[in-house]
Amino acid sequence: MTDESDALCATEKEIMHATHRALVNSGYAELSISRISDELDKAKSTIYHYYDSKDALLLRFLRFTVDRFEATINTSIGDNPKEDLNHIISTLLPCQLPEEKRQLHSVLVTLSPQALERAVFREQFTEIDTRLATIIEKTVRRGVDADVFRDVDPTHAAEHILATIKGTMYSRLTTNREAATAAAKASLFSYIDSHLIS
Amino acid sequence: MTDESDALCATEKEIMHATHRALVNSGYAELSISRISDELDKAKSTIYHYYDSKDALLLRFLRFTVDRFEATINTSIGDNPKEDLNHIISTLLPCQLPEEKRQLHSVLVTLSPQALERAVFREQFTEIDTRLATIIEKTVRRGVDADVFRDVDPTHAAEHILATIKGTMYSRLTTNREAATAAAKASLFSYIDSHLIS
Numbered sequence: 001m002t003d004e005s006d007a008l009c010a011t012e013k014e015i016m017h018a019t020h021r022a023l024v025n026s027g028y029a030e031l032s033i034s035r036i037s038d039e040l041d042k043a044k045s046t047i048y049h050y051y052d053s054k055d056a057l058l059l060r061f062l063r064f065t066v067d068r069f070e071a072t073i074n075t076s077i078g079d080n081p082k083e084d085l086n087h088i089i090s091t092l093l094p095c096q097l098p099e100e101k102r103q104l105h106s107v108l109v110t111l112s113p114q115a116l117e118r119a120v121f122r123e124q125f126t127e128i129d130t131r132l133a134t135i136i137e138k139t140v141r142r143g144v145d146a147d148v149f150r151d152v153d154p155t156h157a158a159e160h161i162l163a164t165i166k167g168t169m170y171s172r173l174t175t176n177r178e179a180a181t182a183a184a185k186a187s188l189f190s191y192i193d194s195h196l197i198s
Numbered sequence: 199m200t201d202e203s204d205a206l207c208a209t210e211k212e213i214m215h216a217t218h219r220a221l222v223n224s225g226y227a228e229l230s231i232s233r234i235s236d237e238l239d240k241a242k243s244t245i246y247h248y249y250d251s252k253d254a255l256l257l258r259f260l261r262f263t264v265d266r267f268e269a270t271i272n273t274s275i276g277d278n279p280k281e282d283l284n285h286i287i288s289t290l291l292p293c294q295l296p297e298e299k300r301q302l303h304s305v306l307v308t309l310s311p312q313a314l315e316r317a318v319f320r321e322q323f324t325e326i327d328t329r330l331a332t333i334i335e336k337t338v339r340r341g342v343d344a345d346v347f348r349d350v351d352p353t354h355a356a357e358h359i360l361a362t363i364k365g366t367m368y369s370r371l372t373t374n375r376e377a378a379t380a381a382a383k384a385s386l387f388s389y390i391d392s393h394l395i396s
């Protein structure tokens with residue numbers, strides 16, 4: 001497990017937590033370096049010392065968020081691959097999306113156009129997906145090795161599950177199709193029950 | 199079948215085709231009303247007469263693109279639900295993404311942050327997803343009715359397939375994980391083969 005947040009100095013960690021509070025308290029639309037410096041209770045120049053733009057800060061914040069997600073998943077994962085897989089899916093796609101998670105997922109949607117053209121964003125998006133796919137793949141592989149799951153290709157299954165989660169996450173935030181999230185999740189669980197379980 | 203493009207006047211249709219050519223010839227990053235008016239060979243004021251901003255034009259262009267996709271799918275759909283489903287998936291997720299489709303899909307990624315907050319974009323994204331889900335659902339339902347597919351819930355299966363397609367499409371454009379697309383597609387086809395086929 002790589003906890004990249006350990007590599008952050010104390011002030012950077014404070015900036016990350018202030019960004020999180022600003023997102024949760026005021027929402028993504030209101031997010032600005034000024035708003036974050038209010039939460040931080042330090043001058044804007046403190047933030048600019050570390051990040052030269054709001055985008056650069058958000059990019060680092062994305063990574064910080066994935067670090068925390070990875071840490072949460074790693075501590076809660078047990079020895080039942082099916083339950084662990086359900087837990088990962090339900091953490092990323094809760095039935096009711098709490099405002100805090102909505103704001104976090106919105107950062108992902110908001111930055112994704114940047115990843116179309118800019119290498120630094122693309123690399124960050126690549127890393128996030130690789131880390132999520134690895135968590136899912138390891139869980140599927142444990143299930144296959146323990147004969148709990150059928151002999152599926154863990155990489156293929158993990159990419160399929162991750163793509164379904166991401167597609168559902170993006171659609172949930174950008175459409176009014178409330179029933180679609182529950183329907184996609186129900187089918188994903190049914191796929192796991194009938195396709196993965198031996 | 200709703201062919202919304204019929205509702206466009208001749209000039210609007212020309213603007214849509216000019217937008218498409220501008221996208222294909224110069225890419226999304228270079229896209230501007232000026233660039234589109236060059237392709238149209240008419241003054242920018244002609245475009246502004248119909249659309250008050252580049253975003254408004256692109257929003258209409260998204261719909262125009264879905265109309266064309268729907269028309270293509272509807273003419274190519276046959277009487278074999280499994281082949282039809284594979285055809286829909288392969289059209290939205292071709293093995294090699296031609297530059298033209300890459301630019302079209304990029305419009306979707308670029309506009310998605312707008313759909314987080316702005317109702318008019320959100321409604322358009324909702325309509326696009328609903329139309330795509332309906333095409334997939336009808337195909338699954340035909341398969342279930344003809345006993346070619348198992349007795350799955352066509353709505354659930356359609357939302358799952360659409361979410362996987364969308365997640366794969368977004369990741370393909372925003373990451374460098376080339377192998378992930380093929381892996382997710384392979385698992386999706388395997389799901390159809392073993393979960394849907396009776």
